[in-house]
Amino acid sequence: MVDALARLMEEGRFTRCIDTADQMLRQGGWSPVQMAAIHLISCRCRLQLQDVQGAVEAGQAAVRLAQQEGQYDLLGRALLNLGTAHAALQQYDQALRCFFDYFTHMPHYQEARRLEGAVWKHLGVTYQRRLEPEKAAYALEEAQRWFAVRQIDHGAFTSRHDLINVYLYMSAADRSKLVAVRRLLFRQQEIARRYPTEPYYTGTYLLDVSAWLLRSGRPVLAAVAASEALAVWPDDPVHAFHCHLVLHHCALARESPRLALGHVLAACSAAVAAADPQLERLATEILGDLVEREGVAILRELGRSPVDSVLAEKVTLPPPLRRNLQ
Known part of the structure; x- marks a missing residue:
C-alpha cells in the first residue's frame, strides 16, 4: 500500500496522494517504519503544492519515527525535505539544523548517500x-x-x-x-549545448550571462542577452520574471525610466502567473522604489505635465496580490 502511495506521488497526483496518506494514517495498523514512509511522502507532496506548514508537520513526524526506529536512509530523506520546508518558511536556523543532522548521520547511510x-x-x-x-x-x-x-x-x-x-x-x-x-x-554553456531542445538550460545560461554583463557595467549587451533569454524560454513565468527584472535594471542604467517601468509591470504579471507570493512582493517593492525615484522622469517621458502638489505626495501602492490557490 505504501508503494501505491509512492506511485501516486511519482505520477504527480499530489492532492490525491495527500488525501490517501491522511486516510491511511487515520485507519491505523501500520508499523512505525511504514508510518514514517507515509509521512515522508505526504511531506514531499505538500512541498509540491506549496503547503509548506503541512510539509513541516509531516516531515517532523517522519524524522521522529525514522530516528526512533534507526531507519537511517529514511531519516536522511526526511531531514532533507524537512529542511527544505523550514527554509521555505524562512525558518533558516531550523533548516540548517536539518541539513547538519543529515551530515551527522552520514556513516549510517546506504541509499541516502x-x-x-x-x-x-x-x-x-x-x-x-x-x-x-x-x-x-x-x-x-x-x-x-x-x-x-x-x-x-x-x-x-x-x-x-x-x-x-x-x-x-x-x-x-x-x-x-x-x-x-x-x-x-x-x-x-557546455551543459546548455548538450541539451539544445530543452529551453531551461539555454534560457537560464543566457539569463546568467545578462546578469554578469550588467554587473560588469555593460547594460546594452546585458539587455540583449536578457531579451534572448526571454525569447528562448517565454512560457515559464518565473524565468520571465527574472528576465524582466534584469531588463528593468538595464533600462535604468541607460536612463530610460519609462522602459524600466514597462519591464517592472511585466515582472508583476509574471509573478501573478507564477502564483508565487514572494515574487509578487518583490515586484511590488521594486515598483514602489521605481515610482518613488523616477516618477517625475516617467511622467515627463510620457509627455504629461505633473502638478507640483501631486509630485509632493508619495505614491501609495496596493499590497502584494493574493489569491486562492485551490
Missing part, C-alpha cells in the same frame, strides 16, 4: 537567503563539485546557477568574483 549533493545545494541556498555569501559559496561549490564528479548535469547546472548568483552579489565588494563567474559561465 546519493542525496549529499542536494543537501549541499539546499544548505548553500539557505545561507544565501540568510545573506551569508561566503558560507553559501562554500556549500554551493561542494554541491556543484559533487554533481560534476558523478556527471549529473542537471544538479551541476542548478548548483552553478545558484553559485553565480552568490558571486554576483559578492562582486559589489570584490570585483574579482566577476572573473570566477566568467569561468562558471563557460561550464554552464
Whole structure:
C-alpha cells in the first residue's frame, strides 16, 4: 500500500496522494517504519503544492519515527525535505539544523548517500537567503563539485546557477568574483549545448550571462542577452520574471525610466502567473522604489505635465496580490 502511495506521488497526483496518506494514517495498523514512509511522502507532496506548514508537520513526524526506529536512509530523506520546508518558511536556523543532522548521520547511510549533493545545494541556498555569501559559496561549490564528479548535469547546472548568483552579489565588494563567474559561465554553456531542445538550460545560461554583463557595467549587451533569454524560454513565468527584472535594471542604467517601468509591470504579471507570493512582493517593492525615484522622469517621458502638489505626495501602492490557490 505504501508503494501505491509512492506511485501516486511519482505520477504527480499530489492532492490525491495527500488525501490517501491522511486516510491511511487515520485507519491505523501500520508499523512505525511504514508510518514514517507515509509521512515522508505526504511531506514531499505538500512541498509540491506549496503547503509548506503541512510539509513541516509531516516531515517532523517522519524524522521522529525514522530516528526512533534507526531507519537511517529514511531519516536522511526526511531531514532533507524537512529542511527544505523550514527554509521555505524562512525558518533558516531550523533548516540548517536539518541539513547538519543529515551530515551527522552520514556513516549510517546506504541509499541516502546519493542525496549529499542536494543537501549541499539546499544548505548553500539557505545561507544565501540568510545573506551569508561566503558560507553559501562554500556549500554551493561542494554541491556543484559533487554533481560534476558523478556527471549529473542537471544538479551541476542548478548548483552553478545558484553559485553565480552568490558571486554576483559578492562582486559589489570584490570585483574579482566577476572573473570566477566568467569561468562558471563557460561550464554552464557546455551543459546548455548538450541539451539544445530543452529551453531551461539555454534560457537560464543566457539569463546568467545578462546578469554578469550588467554587473560588469555593460547594460546594452546585458539587455540583449536578457531579451534572448526571454525569447528562448517565454512560457515559464518565473524565468520571465527574472528576465524582466534584469531588463528593468538595464533600462535604468541607460536612463530610460519609462522602459524600466514597462519591464517592472511585466515582472508583476509574471509573478501573478507564477502564483508565487514572494515574487509578487518583490515586484511590488521594486515598483514602489521605481515610482518613488523616477516618477517625475516617467511622467515627463510620457509627455504629461505633473502638478507640483501631486509630485509632493508619495505614491501609495496596493499590497502584494493574493489569491486562492485551490
